[in-house]
Each structure stands twice: as structure tokens, then as C-alpha cells.
Amino acid sequence: MNGSGHAELHAANRKLLRKLLIVALGMFGFGFALVPFYETICEVTGIRNVFKPDTVSAENTQVDTSRTVSVEFDSNTQTLAWTFKPLEGSLAVHPGAVTQVIYEVRNTLDRPVTGQAVPSYAPQYAAGYFKKLECFCFKQQTLAPGEVRRMPVVFVIDPSVPADVRAITLSYTFFEVAGTRGKRG
């Protein structure tokens, strides 16, 4: 191989190296781009709507007074020094009736803390019939030191809920949002 051919090859190799490195860096970015992409897909397909108010269609606002469902309210905190409780332990609710319940939370720490409540339901399949129109769990809550906050949940139980569902437990767990130290809210 002669000298100029060698230099040419060297330059061609370096050019390809740069291109391939850009591809690799681009794919590293693509890994992170999958995050908003995933969230958009979840939003569009409605897979993950725990942080969004539910919408209730017109036919589901008919109150079914023929039966009542007992809704039990539960509250927990996960490694978070807040006191957190519902003002009422349970309510008897007609399917279709818009109902409100108040939860009270107190930050017992001497620093502002941001928390996020995550709801869960028992029985699990009742989640599909439990429509929250308003909830403190739709956004993060930042509490000043010692602050007490009363927060409403407004919900409707879908009248199409199966007849064997006589009681639904709505349980919230408050997690501290790590790393925010009360900055967001």
C-alpha cells in the first residue's frame, strides 16, 4: 500500500468513526427520548390516568338510588413524617351521586416537604368504576413546616358498577418526592 493511499484510508476511517460516534450518541439521547414518548403513548391510550381527573359521560350521571355502595377511606404515608387522615372513615354512596370527602394532612417536619399521593383500590377491579373528578393526588403537594391542609376528593361511582361490589376501599399513600426538598409544588 503506498503512502497517499494510506493517508486517504486513514482520513476515510476517521470520517466513518465520527459518523458512527454520532449515531451512538444519538441513540443515547433516543433512550431518554423514549421517556416523553412513553408518557405520551400512555396518555393518548389512557393507560395511565391516575394523575388526571376522570370524565363522566351523561348517561353515567343518573343516580341509582336503588342501591348503596359503602366507600371506605384509608390513608398511609411511606417514609414520610406527615400525619394524613380522612375526616370520615366511610360513606354510604349511591352509584352516580357526586360525593366529596376531605382528607387532612399535616407536615410534622421543620422543613418544607413535597409529597405525592398515589391512590389504590380494593377490590382492584373497582378502580375502573371509581371516577375521581377532583383529587389532591392529581398534583404534588408542598407543605410548609407544621402546615395543615384540608384537601377534597370529589368522586362518582359509575352506575354500571357490578351489583356484587358492595364496598370499595379508596386508599391513598403519600410518598415524599425525592430530591425536591419542597421546591416544587
Add this chain to the structure above:
Amino acid sequence: MSAVIDGQAHEEHHEHHPAGLMRWVTTTNHKDIGTLYLWFSFIMFITGGILALGLRMELFQPGMQLWNPEFFNQLTSMHGLIMVFGAIMPAFVGFANWQVPMMIGAPDMAFARLNNWSFWLLPVGATLLVSSFFVPGGAVAAGWTIYAPLSTQMGPGMDLGIFALHIMGASSIMGSINIITTILNMRTPGMTLMKMPMFVWTWLITAYLLIAVIPVLAGAITMVLTDRHFGTSFFNAAGGGDPVMFQHIFWFFGHPEVYIMILPAFGIISTVIPAFARKPLFGYSSMVYATASIAILSFIVWAHHMFTVGMPTAAQLFFMYATILIAVPTGVKVFNWIATMWKGALSFETPMLFAAGFILVFSVGGFSGLILAIAPIDYQVQDTYYVVAHFHYVLVAGSLFAIFAGLYFWLPKWTGHMYDEKLGKWHFWLSMIFFNITFFPMHFLGLAGMPRRIPDYALVFADYNAIITIAAFGFGLSQLIFLWAVLKCIRGGEKAPARAWEGADTLEWTHLPSPAPYHSFHDQPDVK
């Protein structure tokens, strides 16, 4: 054959490398680096194998015998990580280093010093990974898939594991860039892309896959790292993240990754079978297109690893059908190999035994893969030993057997000596028999509902598990025969002719003596 003389003449005045240990630390020679890769992967293979035998010992009988469950989890996770990132992938890069330049008539890899660095990152990464056994909380115990939230919660062993994966991933990316550049820019004049040996083709496609998906893995584990230490919430539900998203990003890397571990194996098999059938490879261009199709399809099937996490039926159907579609190009390959053997003048030396064994046993793994691809069946066998049986049939009987086939095939070219055929045959038959006794009953265990990654099991599974453990030890010990055969071949033996296999027709056999000189093809050969 005049190039043989040229090659030897050049050997004289190019042999100026440091002797002893420094030769290996500072080497930029593709053959030295190939050797380093292969020995490294063998050491990792033994390490991962010992971990596997450790977990098989626990599973010999029902009930808790030797390890606590936490340590058992570390054994399964580290076995997987070490075998995937330490044994199989570096072994194929070792083959690429040795063979790609010789098969395309290039003097060396495109970036010789980068090549040295790619290799020497590996022992660093492996040391980090293995040393995680000795930190508080122990080694990675979240499975080789390091799913969140397990990986975002466990101790500092996970940090070591993540750094190790970053380093080994960087090594893979640099190695791939090197391989692509070598193949695209340094082929000998006259060797068009469609005249390249199949092994070179499969590595070209594999290297592109690596560049496309290893950075995605790097992104995923970087997110785990920032979730662990910097307060982000990519996978933390409380902060608005989603642990299921980790699975999506991981398997976007993970499925192409399984083809990264099998495509070079296809390349080796496509080289070995024509040599021992004494016929050209049947359907060369369909092989190229099949390999490319498999690689492209691998990007749109990832969610078949996670049918049960919850996704819309339409998505499940899409991933199911796309997965089943991959059976078409894979079937093309299997039929082409069989057609190559059809009416060939077959002989069954050890490389051919491993290659023929590969087709048989890999096909079993391919079929169980098809069964797993069917979403409703997958719901039943998800996370059972059926899955363990499936991926060991494709990874051990697939990738590993192909590596053995390739090693026995090219050892004469690399060492200049024929290996001991009797040892090779013992190695093949014992491996084949013990492999099947180890992994075939796992299909039954899985269908009967035995969950994977659990240190204890119901009494009904006891007999099969006892048999499996004994056979696993048999398989492990059989690999010592392999070590013996390789060492014996390096130290001496019958002198190998330049063209050690009469049916082998690639440049390293037709244009270079055995052993291949330290520097080859400084003057590039002409091919028709």
C-alpha cells in the same frame, strides 16, 4: 498461492513487539487482541458457570440448603450478567478481531489503539461487577434485567453493576465502530459487499445493532443511577415515574441484544457447514437478507418480553405477530444450512459436529421461542422454567455451541497445530448429552408451573431438579475437556497445513500459512 510467500516475508521485519506481559498490555495487533478477548471470555465463562453450579446446588433438593434467598438472587443475576456481557459478547468480538481482517484481506483493524482500549476496558468492568459480591448488601440481585424498582432500591452492589455495564458497553460500542470501519473501508480490492464471507456480513449487521442499542441500555441504567442518587423519578411512581417504563426501555435494548448474541453465531455456522459439506453456502444472498431482516425486526418486538405487565390488546397482538414474523428469516437460514448439507460430501470433525448439533438444538430453542411469542400461552409460562429452558436452548446450544464450532474450526489457523480430534469429540458428545439432560426437563418443570429465580420449590419438582443439578455439573466438568484440548493444541500437535480443511475457501485458508503470521495482508490480495 504466492501471497503465502509474501506474508512470510513480511513477518520477518514486522516482528517488533515487546515480549512478556507488556506485549499483551500494549498490543495493537488484531490477532493478539482477539486472543485476549477469547481468554477473557473463557475466564468469565468459568466464573459464570461456577455461579450457575452454585445455584444448581441449592436447587438440588427442595427446601433451603446452602444459601439464603438474597444470595441465591445474587447468583442468578450475576450468572446472567457475566454470561451475557462477559462471556458470549466478548467471545464473538474475539472472533471478529481474529477473523474479520483476515477474511477481508485487511492488514489489521481500522483503529488499532482504540482496539487495545476496547479490550482493556473489559477486565476493569468485569472486576467492578464481580467485586460487587463484597460490598454491603451484596452483588446485583435484581436479575440480569435489573428491573426497577428492585434496581432503584437495592444497595451499593447495584451502583458497581451499573458502572460495570457502562464500561463494558463503552467497550462494545468502540469495538463495533472499529469492526464496521474495518469492514466498510478496508476490504481487499474486488471484494464487494455481496462477496464477503457470511461471518463478516453477520458481524457487520451485529456491529450496527450494538451501536444502535447499547447506548439505549446506557441511557436506561443512567436513569436508574440518577433515580438512586440524584432525586429524579424516571421509574419512581411516587414522583410521577413508572417502573414499567424501565422494562420498555430495557427490552428495546434487550431484544436486539439477544440477536447480537446469535447473529455472529449464524455467521460461524454459515462458515463451518459449507467447509465440511464441501459445497458453497446455499442461498448466500438470501442469508444476507435474512440476517438483515432479523436485525430490523428485532427493534419492533421488544414487548413480547413483558406481555403480562399490562398493555392494550392491540399492542399485544402487534408484538405477537411481529415476533412470529421473525421465524420466517430464521427459517430461511435453517433451510439454507440444511440445503448446504444436502448431497454434500459430509464429514463430521468436531467443528461440524458442533455446527450440526447447533442446528438441531437451536431449532428446539427457536420453536419454544415461537410458543412463548403467543401471548395467551406466554401468560401461562411467564417467569417459569419454560422460559429458562427456551433461552438456554438458544444461548447455550445456540451461541455457545457456535463459539465452540468456530474455535475448533479456526484453532489450526491460529495455532498452527491440529487440535486433538478425540478430545474434541468427547467434548462435543458430553456437552451435547449433559446440555440436553440439564435443560430439556426444564420445559416440563415450567409447564408444570415451577417459577424461575426462586431458591425453593414444591416437592413434586424434586426428581427433575436433582437430575438437572447432576447434569449441570456434568456439563460444567465437560468444559474442562475443552480447556485441555485448547491448551494441548496451543502447545503442539500435528502440524496444520495452510488449508487445514479442504472445503474451507476464505482468504485466511487460501492465502495465509498456518499459523497465520503476526502481520498478514500488508499487501492486499486480489479476489475475483
